[in-house]
Amino acid sequence: MTKNTAHTVLKTQALEIGYKSKSKTSSIAQNINLSFNKGELIGLVGANGIGKSTFIRTLTKVQPSLNGNIILNDINLSEYNNLELAKSLSVVLTESVPSKNLSVFELVALGRHPYTNWVGNLNKKDLETVNQALEQTNILHLSDKKCYELSDGQLQKVMLSRALCQDTNLIILDEPTSHLDMYHKAYILKLLKTLTQETEKTILFSSHEIDLAIQLCDKIIVMTGETVEYDTPCNLISKGAFTNLFPSDLIKFDEKTGSFRVTK
Amino acid sequence: MLFLLNISLGSVSIPVEEVLKSFFIKIDNEAWYYIIQNYRLPKAITAILVGSGLSISGLLMQTLFRNPLAGPFVLGITSGASLGVALVIMGSSIFGGVFATIFSSSWSMVIASSLGSFLVLLTVLLASFKIRDTMALLIIGLMFGSITSAIVSVLSYFSSADQIQQFVFWGFGSLGNLTWGEVAVLASFCSVGFIITIAKIKGLNTLLLGENYAKSLGLNIKTNRILIIVATSLLAGTITAFAGPIAFIGLAVPHITRQIFNTSNHKTLIPAVFLIGSIIMLICDSIAQIPNSDYTLPINAITSLIGAPVVIWLLLRKRKMIF
Numbered sequence: 001m002t003k004n005t006a007h008t009v010l011k012t013q014a015l016e017i018g019y020k021s022k023s024k025t026s027s028i029a030q031n032i033n034l035s036f037n038k039g040e041l042i043g044l045v046g047a048n049g050i051g052k053s054t055f056i057r058t059l060t061k062v063q064p065s066l067n068g069n070i071i072l073n074d075i076n077l078s079e080y081n082n083l084e085l086a087k088s089l090s091v092v093l094t095e096s097v098p099s100k101n102l103s104v105f106e107l108v109a110l111g112r113h114p115y116t117n118w119v120g121n122l123n124k125k126d127l128e129t130v131n132q133a134l135e136q137t138n139i140l141h142l143s144d145k146k147c148y149e150l151s152d153g154q155l156q157k158v159m160l161s162r163a164l165c166q167d168t169n170l171i172i173l174d175e176p177t178s179h180l181d182m183y184h185k186a187y188i189l190k191l192l193k194t195l196t197q198e199t200e201k202t203i204l205f206s207s208h209e210i211d212l213a214i215q216l217c218d219k220i221i222v223m224t225g226e227t228v229e230y231d232t233p234c235n236l237i238s239k240g241a242f243t244n245l246f247p248s249d250l251i252k253f254d255e256k257t258g259s260f261r262v263t264k
Numbered sequence: 265m266l267f268l269l270n271i272s273l274g275s276v277s278i279p280v281e282e283v284l285k286s287f288f289i290k291i292d293n294e295a296w297y298y299i300i301q302n303y304r305l306p307k308a309i310t311a312i313l314v315g316s317g318l319s320i321s322g323l324l325m326q327t328l329f330r331n332p333l334a335g336p337f338v339l340g341i342t343s344g345a346s347l348g349v350a351l352v353i354m355g356s357s358i359f360g361g362v363f364a365t366i367f368s369s370s371w372s373m374v375i376a377s378s379l380g381s382f383l384v385l386l387t388v389l390l391a392s393f394k395i396r397d398t399m400a401l402l403i404i405g406l407m408f409g410s411i412t413s414a415i416v417s418v419l420s421y422f423s424s425a426d427q428i429q430q431f432v433f434w435g436f437g438s439l440g441n442l443t444w445g446e447v448a449v450l451a452s453f454c455s456v457g458f459i460i461t462i463a464k465i466k467g468l469n470t471l472l473l474g475e476n477y478a479k480s481l482g483l484n485i486k487t488n489r490i491l492i493i494v495a496t497s498l499l500a501g502t503i504t505a506f507a508g509p510i511a512f513i514g515l516a517v518p519h520i521t522r523q524i525f526n527t528s529n530h531k532t533l534i535p536a537v538f539l540i541g542s543i544i545m546l547i548c549d550s551i552a553q554i555p556n557s558d559y560t561l562p563i564n565a566i567t568s569l570i571g572a573p574v575v576i577w578l579l580l581r582k583r584k585m586i587f
Contacts, residue, residue, distance in 0.1 A: 060480065086482030093480075098330040099472040101528040113470050113481040119531070120466035166481070 007038040008071075009170050009202045010059070015068035017051065017058045027066060028054050029223065034230045036204065036219075038169070041196045043213035044206040046223030047246055052206045055223065056174050059204075060091050072170065086114040090166035092159045092173040100148035104158050107147060108133055111165030133165040136195060153184035160188070164195070173205040177212075185209055189216050210242065211259040233258070270308045270546045278304075303440070306447045308546065310439045313447075314507050315517075315545025316538040317454045317499040320461055322514030323521075323537050324496050327468050327530070328489065329402050336500035336514035339401075339493065340384040340408035345504040346435070347412040348380025349373055353431045354423035373434060374446070378505040384408050385497040392489055398475060436562030437508035439549055450506050457499035460491055461534060468492070468530040511564050516571045517541045523578040544571065 012034050018027035028051035036042055046052050057063045059070060061077055070077040073088055080088070090111070097107070111133070112126045122130065134140045137157045147155065156176055163171045173192075177185040192203050193216045207213055213220055214233040222229040222241045229241045236242065242253040242260075251260045268280050278296050283304075321336035329338065337343075352372055391404050420428050442450070467488040470478045479485055500514065521537045522528065545567075552566045 062476070062479075082479065082484055083482035086480060089480075091477075091480045093476055095474060095476060097472070097477070098474050099528050101522065101526075102472060106529055107473070110470055110473060110481065113466070113483070116466065118463065118466060120469055 008035045009038055009073060011035040011071040012059075013069040013071065015058070015070060016066040017054050018066050019054070019063075020066060025066060029228050030067075032068070032228050034221065034228075036170070036202050038202055039196050039200040040202050040218040041193050041216060042202070042204045043217040043220045044204060044223070045208070045210050045213055045220060045245070046206075050223045050225065052223060053174065055221075056172060056204075056206060060089060060172055061085060083114055086166065086168075088168050089170050089172065090163040090168045092156075092163050092171070092176055094174045094178065096155075097147065097159075100146065102147055103143070104139060104145050104147065104150070104161075105130065105134070105143040107158055108143075108161045108165050111162040111167075114166065129167060130165055133161045136164060136198070137161040137191065152179045153181070153187070156180065156184070156188055157191070160191070164199070164201075169201055171201055171203045173203070175207060176205050177207050177209050186212055189213070192216075210245075214258045267308055267312070267546060270304075270311065270550045302444075306442050306444055307440045307549070309447055310442050310450065310507065311545045311549045312542040313450055313454050314439060314503050314510060315513060315541040315543070315548075317457065317503050317541075318510060318514040319517035319521075319537045319541025319544075320458065320534065321496040321499040322516075323518040323530075323533060324461060324468070324492050325514075326518055327471055328492050329398060330471075330474065331402065332519070333515070334402065336496060337409075337509070339388050339405040339496065340412065341381045341497060341500045342504055342509040343409040343412035344381035344384030345377035345501070346380070346416055346509060347384075348376035348378070349434050350416045350419050350431055351380075352376040353434070354419045354427045374505045378501065380412075381497070381501040381504060384412070385493070385501065389490065389493055389497075392493060393486070398489065434508050435564065437510040437564040437567075439507055439545075439563055440560070442506060446506060450502055453498050453502040457495045458538075460495035460498075464488060464491055464495070465530045465534060472528055508564070510567060512568045512571050513541060513545060516575050517544060519575055520544075520571075520578060 012032050015032040016027055016030045017032070018025065018029070020026075032055075044052055044055065054063070058065050059077075061080070072080070072085075077085075102110075109122055109126070109130045112122060112129065113120065116122060116126060131140070134143055137160050139154065139157050139161060142150065142154060142158070147158065150158065160171075160173070160176070163173070176188055176192075180188065189205075189207070189209065189212050192205060195201060196203050196218075214237070217233060219230060220233050220236055222236060222245060224244055229236060229239070231239070231241070237255055237258060240255075245253070246260075248263075250263060252263050253259075254261050268283050278300065282293070282296060283300060318336050322334070325334040325336060325338055326332060328334075388401065388405055388408065392401055395401055395404075416431075420431065423431075467478075467483055470481055470483050471488070473481070475485055478488075503510070517540055518533070518537055521533060521540050524540070525532055525536050527533065548566045548570050549563060551570065552561045552563045554561065
């Protein structure tokens, strides 16, 4: 599953994440050394409150790291300004968009923001990119709909489409499958997989769908209180990385099926 | 059309053709010419500036705070202005007669309300440098409103009925008392506000996605926030200074426009809000004059009386609030 001709998109070196206030520093995870390659689908799993969001916030430069480096496309993350970063990294957040009165097309087209002129007009290339992004996420038929007319599943596709449109080689999604039914969870994650193969973009997503992540991801980051494991799903299973993910009194990881079972 | 109609109507009714003619040549009827040149025309221009300016600043605030209840005055602009005016009108009895004689010219109210709103805005602006959350800024603006209205209450408790009446009259709002010089000042401040708004169309559209997404798209949130606040304060601040606190327009017009045009895209909204704001203000002013009578109703009451039912009707008809 590893690619020999891999091109590193993002790399962390001895990264320490956490929060810093005037009085004290609370570290959440230390010594994270990862590298994401071109065209990989990477899952980020871990229990609630373990620091997945903090990790994502640090990678997307919403909050500073405590120590170590994040190298995005061979440049240190701290050297990017907002606009340059927007051309290399796009995100899909958990929050919903406050204005649902935009049409799907308008919302997706806002992904072109870093490239458009001062008034935000779309040129021919922008329009092509927008249409391509709509097509890749199978929502071309929705493009004239208003966002308030859409279901949660459709809305998630729109947000993904907007991120694609931003034309970055790394997309980070924070829990893209929450609020969705089983079918749409699988649909969105499968779509991410297809996109990494078709577009060679690197996609990182955090999720609680461990079973699906094991089946679809090229690599998975497993965060527990003490460690951050990063490997292919197969290796992680044989290492027993998922066994310690949750307290063992209620659910247990079944290595044969790659899913969790309720202990009876 | 409305512009001409607005000029033609009033306690003395002047035919629309005569109004049109008077722009190009000196018409025969001296009285009419004088009324148009020195009274009706500046008033109509003021109405357009006030209507469009307040509406635009309302739109800016609603987008910035992502809150459909925001209007141009959420940042405490009116409260600052009313505090300034209250101090001039009612403070004289407390601080002594010297104060009263200094502030007796027609500009005194303008200066007082500008100073008042400017001071409140400066504080809010300083807060906006410090605060990361835009919502907190909204609360701070509202708190300032409470503080100033409390001070105004205390002042009115110690004031004479005359002074209170004078203050209440200022609160009615008025479009009519502006000289050409004042109209020019108002127009130039408003233009700066409009120019900033147009320059920020792209940023405003991006802000529709929420601040976090906007930031991820490379938008500098702080710069945009500050510029939007500056534009709003220029518009709402100068308008309040010259025309008094005119309610409702700023809150309602963006909603009316969104309902009519069914869009949130600022490229369409800004010109549309500008236009609808001017139209509504001209209509309201024409009604306030009560054609062919000597009475002039407070413009502030008319804007609410006309505007509120329109908004309710639009919402009932569409059954869905568009934001």
